[in-house]
Amino acid sequence: MIALDAMGGDFGPEVVVPGAAISLTRHPNLRFKMFGDQAQIEAELSKHAELAACAEIVHTDSAIAMDAKPSQAIRQGRSSSMWLAIKSVADGDSDVVISAGNTGALMAMSKLVLRPISDIERPAIAALWPTVRNECIVLDVGANIGASASQLCDFALMGAAMARALFHVDKPTVGLLNVGLEEIKGAEEVKQAHGILQGLDALPIDYQGFVEGHEIGQGRVDVVVVEGFAGNIALKTAEGTARQISQYLRDAMSRSLMSRVGAFLAQGGFRTLKAKMDPRRVNGGTFLGLNGLAVKSHGGTDALGFASAIDIGQDMVESGLVGRMRTDLHDFHERLSSKLAS
Amino acid sequence: MIALDAMGGDFGPEVVVPGAAISLTRHPNLRFKMFGDQAQIEAELSKHAELAACAEIVHTDSAIAMDAKPSQAIRQGRSSSMWLAIKSVADGDSDVVISAGNTGALMAMSKLVLRPISDIERPAIAALWPTVRNECIVLDVGANIGASASQLCDFALMGAAMARALFHVDKPTVGLLNVGLEEIKGAEEVKQAHGILQGLDALPIDYQGFVEGHEIGQGRVDVVVVEGFAGNIALKTAEGTARQISQYLRDAMSRSLMSRVGAFLAQGGFRTLKAKMDPRRVNGGTFLGLNGLAVKSHGGTDALGFASAIDIGQDMVESGLVGRMRTDLHDFHERLSSKLAS
Incomplete structure (x- = not known):
C-alpha cells in the first residue's frame, strides 16, 4: 500500500493522481491511499478508472504550504495530508509515503513520526544520480550539515541497503567522497570513517576507499557517501552544469543554417540524449534511516516524474529495505563496539 | 617578469616553453625567467626565436616530483626549479610564478616563501569557472578544509579583487555558496559570514547573499565563496558532469546513420560547443592571499592550456592585484574590528 500526499508539490492532485496512474501500469498490483481534498482527488480519479478501482481517498481539510517553516508545520499541521500520509506508514497501514511537498516539513515530520532506526543518530537524504554506466546513490544530499565518522559509516550501510x-x-561498491589534494587528504571525519570501513571485515559492502567529485558521474561506485552540505552542493552543481551544457548545445546548434539542418537530421540522437538527461527519470530523494520509507519528489515535476518517485518507493518496499537496513546497522554497531572494546 | 617552473607538469619544458611562446604572441611585452634544466629548456627555446630573445634561463639541477609529499618537498627541494621560481617572486625579481607541478608542494612552498598577507589567516585557491554568461571565480577550491566566518569574508574580498x-x-557581485533547504539554512559559519557581509557598508563588493550550486554555472555572481572541501567537490563534480554529458552526446550522435550524417553537417556547431567547453580556456588555479602571485596550471595540460595560465597571471599582475587585495583586506579588518568594538 502506497500513501500519497495528494496535495504536495506545485500542482497537487493534478500531478499526483496521473503519476499514480502511470506507476500502476508498471506495477499492476499497487494499491494507493490518497490523502487530501476529496473533491479534487475524485475529479482527477474520474479520468483514470483503473486507478480509481485500487485507490482509497482519505479526506483532509488542510495541506502544508510549500513555504511553511518545518517547525510551524509540525506544530500546526497534524491534520494535513502530509502528516496523515506519513502517519499511515507509522501505523502500518501503508508501506511507503510519497510526497512532492515542502522538503523541510516532510523531513521534520518523517523524523518525528517514523523515528530514526535505533542504532543511528541521523537519517540522510539519498539521491539517485545518473552515471555513464547506469545510476549510483549519493547520500547525504542535505538532511544535515556535517557528519561524524560514525554517521558517515551509517550512511555507507544505509546507501548500500538502498x-x-x-x-x-x-554487495554494492561504496566510496567516501573526498578531495584528492595530497597536502590535506580530506577532513578528519572522512579519514576516520575510512579507517573504520577498512578495518572491519565481512561488512555487507564492497568498500572502495575515497572517490572524487568527477568519479560520481563515471559510476565508479554504487554508493557515494558525503556529509549533507558538500553533498547538496555537489548535487545542485551537477544539475546546474547539465543545464548549462544543454544551453551551450542549443546555442551552438542554432548558430548557422548548416548546424540547424544537421541538428534536424540528428534529432533521433538528440532525443536519445534528452531522454538520458531527463531529470524525471531519477526523480525522488529518499529519507533513509527511519523506521519507514518516505520519498520526496521534486515539487515542480510532472506526472512522469512523480511516477518515478512512486517506482523508487515500490522497489524499496518490495526488497524489504527497512528491515535489511535495521539488521545491517545493528550488526555494524555491535561489531564496531566490540572492536573498540577489544 | 614571469617566473616559470619549466620542469613542472607531466611534460616539463616541452609544454612550458611552447606555452610561453603562445602567450608572448598575445602579450608582446612579456619577459620570462625559466627555471629548470638548461639543456632541455634551450632545446625547446631553439624552436622559438622570438621567445628566446626575451627569456632568461636559470639552471637548476633538481625538480619536484609530481608525487612528492609537500613536507618532503619543502625540506629537500630548496634548489628545485619550483622553489627558485617562487623565490624569484618573493625577491621582487618576478611578478608572478606559473607552475604545472605538484599542487601540494606548490601550495606549501608558496605559503612558506611568499607568506600570507598580514590581515588574513589562510590563503585560498581560486578557480575560473565557465558560466552561460562568461566566467566566474570560485574559491576556495581546495587550499584548506573548512573555513571560519571571518575567513569566508576574506575569501569574498580576495575573490572580488581577482x-x-x-x-x-x-564592484564585483559576490555570493556565499549554501544549501537551500529551509530546515537547515546552511552551516553556522556561512550564516555568520552572511551577517558580516550584510552588516558592513561600503565594502568594495556587491554582496548578493546566498547562492546555490546550480547558480554557479548560470553566472549569477562574479565570485562564489565556499570552504575548500565543498568547493573542491563542486569543481570536480562539475568537471565530471561535463565529461559525462560529452560522452552521452558522442554516444547519441553515433547510434544511427542519420544521426551521424546530421552530426557531420552540424560539425561547425559541435566545434563551437567544444571550444566553449574546452577546459584549457580556463586553466589555472590561483593561490590568493599571499604576498605575491602563484598560478597552478593543470599538470596534464598542453601548450595552449599553459598559455591560459600565463595569461591569467599576467592579467593579475597588470591590475596590481596583490596591492589592491592588501588594501581591501586591511580596510575590511579595521572596519570589522571597530564595528565589533562599538
Missing part, C-alpha cells in the same frame, strides 16, 4: 534494493547487486 | 583584475568590473 543500492541492493534498486540495483539488485549483492 | 574578479576586478580579470573581468574589469568595479
Whole structure:
C-alpha cells in the first residue's frame, strides 16, 4: 500500500493522481491511499478508472504550504495530508509515503513520526544520480550539515541497503567522497570513517576507499557517501552544469543554417540524449534511516516524474529495505563496539 | 617578469616553453625567467626565436616530483626549479610564478616563501569557472578544509579583487555558496559570514547573499565563496558532469546513420560547443592571499592550456592585484574590528 500526499508539490492532485496512474501500469498490483481534498482527488480519479478501482481517498481539510517553516508545520499541521500520509506508514497501514511537498516539513515530520532506526543518530537524504554506466546513490544530499565518522559509516550501510534494493547487486561498491589534494587528504571525519570501513571485515559492502567529485558521474561506485552540505552542493552543481551544457548545445546548434539542418537530421540522437538527461527519470530523494520509507519528489515535476518517485518507493518496499537496513546497522554497531572494546 | 617552473607538469619544458611562446604572441611585452634544466629548456627555446630573445634561463639541477609529499618537498627541494621560481617572486625579481607541478608542494612552498598577507589567516585557491554568461571565480577550491566566518569574508574580498583584475568590473557581485533547504539554512559559519557581509557598508563588493550550486554555472555572481572541501567537490563534480554529458552526446550522435550524417553537417556547431567547453580556456588555479602571485596550471595540460595560465597571471599582475587585495583586506579588518568594538 502506497500513501500519497495528494496535495504536495506545485500542482497537487493534478500531478499526483496521473503519476499514480502511470506507476500502476508498471506495477499492476499497487494499491494507493490518497490523502487530501476529496473533491479534487475524485475529479482527477474520474479520468483514470483503473486507478480509481485500487485507490482509497482519505479526506483532509488542510495541506502544508510549500513555504511553511518545518517547525510551524509540525506544530500546526497534524491534520494535513502530509502528516496523515506519513502517519499511515507509522501505523502500518501503508508501506511507503510519497510526497512532492515542502522538503523541510516532510523531513521534520518523517523524523518525528517514523523515528530514526535505533542504532543511528541521523537519517540522510539519498539521491539517485545518473552515471555513464547506469545510476549510483549519493547520500547525504542535505538532511544535515556535517557528519561524524560514525554517521558517515551509517550512511555507507544505509546507501548500500538502498543500492541492493534498486540495483539488485549483492554487495554494492561504496566510496567516501573526498578531495584528492595530497597536502590535506580530506577532513578528519572522512579519514576516520575510512579507517573504520577498512578495518572491519565481512561488512555487507564492497568498500572502495575515497572517490572524487568527477568519479560520481563515471559510476565508479554504487554508493557515494558525503556529509549533507558538500553533498547538496555537489548535487545542485551537477544539475546546474547539465543545464548549462544543454544551453551551450542549443546555442551552438542554432548558430548557422548548416548546424540547424544537421541538428534536424540528428534529432533521433538528440532525443536519445534528452531522454538520458531527463531529470524525471531519477526523480525522488529518499529519507533513509527511519523506521519507514518516505520519498520526496521534486515539487515542480510532472506526472512522469512523480511516477518515478512512486517506482523508487515500490522497489524499496518490495526488497524489504527497512528491515535489511535495521539488521545491517545493528550488526555494524555491535561489531564496531566490540572492536573498540577489544 | 614571469617566473616559470619549466620542469613542472607531466611534460616539463616541452609544454612550458611552447606555452610561453603562445602567450608572448598575445602579450608582446612579456619577459620570462625559466627555471629548470638548461639543456632541455634551450632545446625547446631553439624552436622559438622570438621567445628566446626575451627569456632568461636559470639552471637548476633538481625538480619536484609530481608525487612528492609537500613536507618532503619543502625540506629537500630548496634548489628545485619550483622553489627558485617562487623565490624569484618573493625577491621582487618576478611578478608572478606559473607552475604545472605538484599542487601540494606548490601550495606549501608558496605559503612558506611568499607568506600570507598580514590581515588574513589562510590563503585560498581560486578557480575560473565557465558560466552561460562568461566566467566566474570560485574559491576556495581546495587550499584548506573548512573555513571560519571571518575567513569566508576574506575569501569574498580576495575573490572580488581577482574578479576586478580579470573581468574589469568595479564592484564585483559576490555570493556565499549554501544549501537551500529551509530546515537547515546552511552551516553556522556561512550564516555568520552572511551577517558580516550584510552588516558592513561600503565594502568594495556587491554582496548578493546566498547562492546555490546550480547558480554557479548560470553566472549569477562574479565570485562564489565556499570552504575548500565543498568547493573542491563542486569543481570536480562539475568537471565530471561535463565529461559525462560529452560522452552521452558522442554516444547519441553515433547510434544511427542519420544521426551521424546530421552530426557531420552540424560539425561547425559541435566545434563551437567544444571550444566553449574546452577546459584549457580556463586553466589555472590561483593561490590568493599571499604576498605575491602563484598560478597552478593543470599538470596534464598542453601548450595552449599553459598559455591560459600565463595569461591569467599576467592579467593579475597588470591590475596590481596583490596591492589592491592588501588594501581591501586591511580596510575590511579595521572596519570589522571597530564595528565589533562599538
